[in-house]
Amino acid sequence: MTDRTHDHSALLQLRNVSRHFGSFRALDEVSLTVRAGARHAIIGPNGAGKSTLFGLISGTLPVTAGSILLDGKDVTRLPVYRRVGLGVAATFQHSSLFLRESVLENVLLALLRRPGVGLGGLRRVAARPQAIAQAHALLDQVGLPTRHELxxxxxxxxxxxxxxxxxxxxxxxxLLLLDEPAAGMSPAETARLTALLAALPGEVTVLLVEHDLDMVFELADTVTVMHLGRHLMTGAPDEVRASAAVQSAYLGTTEVPS
Structure with a gap:
């Protein structure tokens, strides 16, 4: 169902979203708008609720209250695969790759866009020259053009x-959701990933949860700060860096880069 009050500049809207684990309120009435084409980062100290919020958006966690809209459509109760069908893709802190398969085969499996596909399906799609060309183009785009056979x-x-x-x-x-994409990376690897994400086409909206604040302030055009399960502020990177409330939230945890 499409919401007639939908903000047409927004691809994603969260309205008073909460997630409770028993009596613990991991998220408490969080509202957030992510505009189409944005490079939007969610930051906050440990325990701020960032990963919980990511789970609600991606569909891996159910909401306790509130609603989630994707391009005006209520997706609050939709499972992950239905959200994927509507254009939501997510990468998580822990790898979900098929480690025994080749780099190229991993991309070919994704091109099938069907959950639970077996290698029989992979062989069928691998026989299509167009699919092979698409997979190689994607590997070239992300900087892995010579690694396809590994x-x-x-x-x-x-x-x-x-x-x-x-x-x-x-x-x-x-909508591309990235959960801690720079975790465990060297500075050189982080720089390559940042450049890759910055170069993605404008029709792909990027929403990332990230601890690496240098990466955040280099990449993001919009930053949301979470604190103790609540939305603290959303603004341009310079606004967030200059905020006394943000500095206070991070006090004793890490410094917000200047």
Whole structure:
């Protein structure tokens, strides 16, 4: 059902979203708008509710209260695969790659866009020259043009994250969700990933949860700060860096880069 009050500049809207675990309120009435084409980051100290919020948006966690709209359509109760069908793709902190399969095969499986497909399906799609060309183009886009024959298990940590982005892009997403994409990366790997995400086409909206604040302030055009399960502020990077409330929230945890 489409909401007639939908903000047409927004791709994603959260309205008073809460998530409770028993009596613990991990998220408490969070409202958030992500505009189409944005590079939007969610930050906050440990325990702020960032990963819980990511789970609600991606569909891996159910909401306790509130609603989630994607392009005006209520997706609050939709399972993950239905959200994928509407253009939501997510990469998570823990790799979901097929480590025994080749880099190319991982992308081909994603191109099938069908959950639970077996290798029989993979062989069928691999026989299509157009699919092979698409997969190679995606690997080139993420900086892995010469790694296609390797098993995914043979890639470095940073290369696996690059492959995860290629797999996500293979589903032709409108909204790309990234959960701690720079976790465990070297500075050089983080720089490559940041450049990759910055170069994605404007029709792909990027929403990332990230601890690496240097990466956030280099990449994001909009930053949301969470604190103790609540929305603290959303604004341009310079506004967030200058906020006394944000500085206070991070006090004793980490510094907000100047």
């Amino acid at each position: 098993a995914a298990a043979e890639l470095s940590h940073g290369e696996r994250r690059q492959l995860e982005v290629a797999v996500a892009l293979a589903t032709d997403p409108r």
